[in-house]
Amino acid sequence: MTVTGTDGARPGPRTLFQKVWDGHVVRAATADTPAVLYVDLHLVHEVTSPQAFALLRERGLRVRRPDRTVATMDHSTPTTPLAPGARAVIQDPQAAAQVRALSENCAASDIPLYPLGHERQGIVHVISPELGLTRPGLTIVCGDSHTSTHGAFGALAFGIGTSEVGHVLATQCLLAWPPKTLAIAVRGRLAAGVTAKDLVLAIIARIGVGGATGHVIEYRGEAVRALTMEERMTVCNMSIEAGGRAGMVAPDETTFEYLQGRPFAPAGADWEAAVEGWRALVTDEGAAFDREVTLEGAEVEPMITWGTNPGASIPIHGVVPEPAGDAAIARALTYMGLAPGERLLGRRVDVAFIGSCTNGRLSDLRAAATVFAGRRVAEGVRALVVPGSQQVKKQAEAEGLDRVFREAGAEWREPGCSMCIAMNGDRLEPGRYAVSTSNRNFEGRQGPGGRTLLASPLTAAAAAVTGRVTDARELMR
């Protein structure tokens, strides 16, 4: 691996990434050793942490900074609807043991935990921004690749493996080589009916599933500036699907407005001081990126995937590609049961899944509700609406969105990762087609043999009510 940058406060114009990186270097990288990078916030969930806690126990180490660690339960927890006041019961003994291990580990180390049933529980990448824990300029890690979500706030946030979870628990630091930088600029504006999900799918289609490997992405340009925080989170969330471990958006008034008043956001005089500091977290004029890519916002169309990785997407009116000798395309078409040259539009679907750390926030549910309102889920289709957190659920219910979904015949479920990763029993059956607002269409991701078409909440809701792949814009006229 080559060292592509220098550590420590460097002279001259810097990118947003470089500013955040420089601000966290405990020990600079040398030719032979990576940098020691300080971690401000370590998010923990039940699936990728038990072996890390076990490692600390084996070595007689304590959690160095439980006050910089926050845990929740999301991946293997049930999302089955509950009667008011009822408590969730985990039927799967393995999942129950994993969740119990997290409770015990957090209790033993004094780590704040938002457990199943807590009013702040939810998908880790949904609750941390909600709580105001995710803030500009922080370094944030989690044993989960979608940690890139938090970059929407101008934080440097990336997923790590369980060994590194152990490193951070024990030392609050990571060993890291400076990554390269990739600017993705989106000019102009997105058209009406085109969402942040469509934008990020178009970006991945453009640069490929390995296109950002080794890079931290900065999303820039007028179309990105115009996105809400929740939309920016959708875009940054899927940075990893292009191979980029992190994606960032420079903080601005949209960011500050989102954060102000949240439980852990600075308050009073601290708030003013924090905002002043955050305003400096922009890429300086003249700062160089290792690579730059530009897209025209107006050219982005509603996107949907046809294949078995998130780069395999087409505009919703497009056609499935010909393999033309490419074995990977041929294999993907066989798995997906699709023919070359086929249109996806009009294809029958079995499931619509609305939720996940990509699209399980309030604005996603509002968008879906505009399609469900006054309509019925099509005969033979199962529609799951899974809020990203207890807070999203509560707010959605306060707005009556749950009623819209239920009256349409959709399932209004408890928060969690649910059918995005299918660890908790929410599973797509073999051979079935799901239009999903989640982030991965890998073979078997939503259940062995299941066939996933990734799309926006609008497109997923349109599929739910028509029973077919549909351009949601046609329902909204």
Added chain:
Amino acid sequence: MERFRVLTGRTVVLPMDDVDTDQIIPARFLKGTTRAGLGQGLFADRRYAADGSPRPDFPLNRPEAAGAPVLVTGRNFGCGSSREHAVWALADQGFRACVGPSFADIFRGNALKNGLLPVAVPADVHARLAAAAGATVTIDLEQEEIALADGTRARFTVDPFARHCLLEGIDELDFLRGQEAAIAAWESQHEHGRTMGGRR
């Protein structure tokens, strides 16, 4: 950490590009709390039919794959989920090196921390490896060189720190713990008594 210097052994070839960690180990195998036994879930949905019987055409199920320590992979191997279980499953199966055109970032880092060496080779070398499943190769980490059965030799590079740790059997956590004084000094300069939301 076990030392890694020279590895000689047979290859199993799985040449598809963009093999994600959901393929390497499906999520339903991630519900345990230990690292043990994950080899059972390795490539489970490709390796076994729905009734649990092995698919004879899957490379890992061929008789010559038994005990082979080198997995020849396609481009961008290990993309997607950060699950270290993918590396644990490969190691549990007996793999000690993956050789391919490129690896996803998180997978590569996880592999290096578990004594599974990711070896990135040029396209022509990869093509020779992919065409000779079951051939014996020698991977020399000290020299950063791979020798193929047909006499081809190729250089590769590994992150110098990870290489040092593997050659000497040094654990990265021990190295990090050795930085304690610098970490404490950094904290005292940067923290101003703030916490993230938990108790101190």
